[in-house]
Amino acid sequence: MKIHEYQGKQILGSYDIPIQDGVVVENKENIGSAIDEVATKFKCSEFIVKAQIHAGGRGKGGGVKYCSDKATAVDAANKILGMNLITPQTGESGQKVRKIYITKAFDIAHEYYVAITLDRSKSQDVIMVSTEGGMDIEKVAEETPDKIIKVWVDPLAGLQNDQVKALSDGLGFDGDLFDQASDVFQKLYKCYIEKDTSLLEINPLVKTKDDNIVALDSKFNFDGNAMFRHPDINEMEDPFETDETELEAGKFNLNYIKLDGNVGCMVNGAGLAMATMDIIKLSGGDPANFLDVGGAASVDTVKNGFKIILKDPNVKAILINIFGGIVRCDRVAKGVVQAVKELNLDIPVVVRLEGTNAIEAKDILKNSEVKIIPATTMQDAADKVVTAALN
Amino acid sequence: MSILINSDTKVVVQGITGTEGTFHSGQMIEYGTNIVAGVTPGKGGTTVLDNIPVYNSVEEARENHGANASIIFVPPRFAAAAVIESIEAGIELIVCISEGIPVRDMVRVKKLLNDSNSRLIGPNCPGIITVDECKLGIMPGFICKKGNIGVISKSGTLTYEAIDQLVKNGLGQTTALGIGGDPIIGTDMISALELFENDSDTDGIVMIGEIGGQMENEAALWAKENVTKPIVGFIAGQTAPPGRRMGHAGAIISGGDETAEAKNRILAECGITVAKSVAEIGNKMKESLTLNV
Numbered sequence: 233m234k235i236h237e238y239q240g241k242q243i244l245g246s247y248d249i250p251i252q253d254g255v256v257v258e259n260k261e262n263i264g265s266a267i268d269e270v271a272t273k274f275k276c277s278e279f280i281v282k283a284q285i286h287a288g289g290r291g292k293g294g295g296v297k298y299c300s301d302k303a304t305a306v307d308a309a310n311k312i313l314g315m316n317l318i319t320p321q322t323g324e325s326g327q328k329v330r331k332i333y334i335t336k337a338f339d340i341a342h343e344y345y346v347a348i349t350l351d352r353s354k355s356q357d358v359i360m361v362s363t364e365g366g367m368d369i370e371k372v373a374e375e376t377p378d379k380i381i382k383v384w385v386d387p388l389a390g391l392q393n394d395q396v397k398a399l400s401d402g403l404g405f406d407g408d409l410f411d412q413a414s415d416v417f418q419k420l421y422k423c424y425i426e427k428d429t430s431l432l433e434i435n436p437l438v439k440t441k442d443d444n445i446v447a448l449d450s451k452f453n454f455d456g457n458a459m460f461r462h463p464d465i466n467e468m469e470d471p472f473e474t475d476e477t478e479l480e481a482g483k484f485n486l487n488y489i490k491l492d493g494n495v496g497c498m499v500n501g502a503g504l505a506m507a508t509m510d511i512i513k514l515s516g517g518d519p520a521n522f523l524d525v526g527g528a529a530s531v532d533t534v535k536n537g538f539k540i541i542l543k544d545p546n547v548k549a550i551l552i553n554i555f556g557g558i559v560r561c562d563r564v565a566k567g568v569v570q571a572v573k574e575l576n577l578d579i580p581v582v583v584r585l586e587g588t589n590a591i592e593a594k595d596i597l598k599n600s601e602v603k604i605i606p607a608t609t610m611q612d613a614a615d616k617v618v619t620a621a622l623n
Numbered sequence: 624m625s626i627l628i629n630s631d632t633k634v635v636v637q638g639i640t641g642t643e644g645t646f647h648s649g650q651m652i653e654y655g656t657n658i659v660a661g662v663t664p665g666k667g668g669t670t671v672l673d674n675i676p677v678y679n680s681v682e683e684a685r686e687n688h689g690a691n692a693s694i695i696f697v698p699p700r701f702a703a704a705a706v707i708e709s710i711e712a713g714i715e716l717i718v719c720i721s722e723g724i725p726v727r728d729m730v731r732v733k734k735l736l737n738d739s740n741s742r743l744i745g746p747n748c749p750g751i752i753t754v755d756e757c758k759l760g761i762m763p764g765f766i767c768k769k770g771n772i773g774v775i776s777k778s779g780t781l782t783y784e785a786i787d788q789l790v791k792n793g794l795g796q797t798t799a800l801g802i803g804g805d806p807i808i809g810t811d812m813i814s815a816l817e818l819f820e821n822d823s824d825t826d827g828i829v830m831i832g833e834i835g836g837q838m839e840n841e842a843a844l845w846a847k848e849n850v851t852k853p854i855v856g857f858i859a860g861q862t863a864p865p866g867r868r869m870g871h872a873g874a875i876i877s878g879g880d881e882t883a884e885a886k887n888r889i890l891a892e893c894g895i896t897v898a899k900s901v902a903e904i905g906n907k908m909k910e911s912l913t914l915n916v
Binding site for chain 1: 699700723724725726727728729730731733734735761762763765766776777778779780781782783784787804806807831833834836837838841857859860861862863864871883899900901902
């Protein structure tokens, strides 16, 4: 689960981590008063206007603007709020900007990069810092990996003082700046652990010209499985950042991701669902979605699955691929027939059921009055559904 | 022979009185698994199914029945504690079926595992089956046939699909192992490959992975140096969208080799036979075995 920059900064602020704070605006009519509020509250006359969308690379897409006075800030805010922002991380369709964050501008002496995430290969959290903050940190990692300093934290022992020292030394801090940076690293790690974060990235963390360390941006990604421990964070979720159909599928406990093709698919299990999409593509078709109905494919899940898939007007044919393990295929077959009848489906449905009672299931499908195309192997199913989508 | 479990394995089921726990315990017993006890805190002293004694702790179950393996069916928020209980009771093999365990909990579990003599399979996995001997999991046992292929997989139903294809190509299995697809798992692909390499009854290995993480790549590099048996690899997710991502930390850590395309390339470079399509897993394994003879 992801949140916006301004929400992340609220969390950082609650850990006494110095942040570049500001005011959030959702309506254009409030822009002027918000800028005045930032000017008074943070004693400044220069501003940054920042689009609040989850995807990164906002600056490259024109979603972040430095403004030397109120008039330019008003102008920039009016342009950014409501725009469709396309960044290297949004995909081609972009993301509509529904909120902007107007903050104080700092005189920056240097930009650093800080991130904490899980290193799956080591099964430990890793803290990474670099003197090369700002843009293109991935290029830095690729071309000059020694410029990224990493420490791995023992989950039982926690972050050690010598590790914090290695991070602050690595960025070349001494004296008061060393203390400030060390304090920030300790608090960031504490925040990362306590909030069940899977990614905490500050890019950039800056040294101001008057020698203060400040978090200029914040990116948080939380572990969805742990959100039962954090109802407050759960409430921060922005429904506009998730596709409407994906949200609805979630309510049915279905895992759905919309794609651009025209072959709908309904599969049990995420791995088999991906493999089904892959074989559709290899067979000359184009999958319209990923849909994992979970282990037990009951009449209701199949029916809800159809409803979700059919919200996409591009879908020309549907492939149901269920490997019946503990679930018996004959039951799934009955469910499919019932769902097709009740929903009055008029597009071709190819059904492949394998596993327990697969032969009985085939008879049920064959003898039903509804128009279902039975298939045997995955290749057979893919070929049939691709042909059906073409006609 | 086979790996990890056989007809001598004595199993304790954690969460045996829950709906899932009871149902799958029944299925496992039907397959021939020797379930010696169950554990549900607060229900010690009762029995379930065909007179299987229930205890309050794994420790008691182990002391009274010599259980050497456990399988966990408890809700995700309590699952890490259940794994730790088995580790502390000295259970050698722990299979965790539970799905949705917080990563933070698993980071701690993994550290405790590394300092113990226990092995964990999963979490969020279908478990493990040694054909015709013992099933410690939720997979449909009847689809398997005894034979000489070892199966390692991150995914549940995709494992069944692979087993089904092997059988249709006349190939049986020694053991099939679902390792789970979570960011942190107990037994990884390298460890599973090592077990099959050392098993004299296994002549070929099917390895099924997915996009994300580096495990398949690390396993392939390891196999190049250490595995003599033919391996067929399949990576699901060639068409998965790159997705709107956030930040750079993931890419810095992984170096960008997490796509199906990159993994297939690395697998092939390491001498693994890559099945581009899921439908090819069975016949590619058959071909590889013939070539290897």
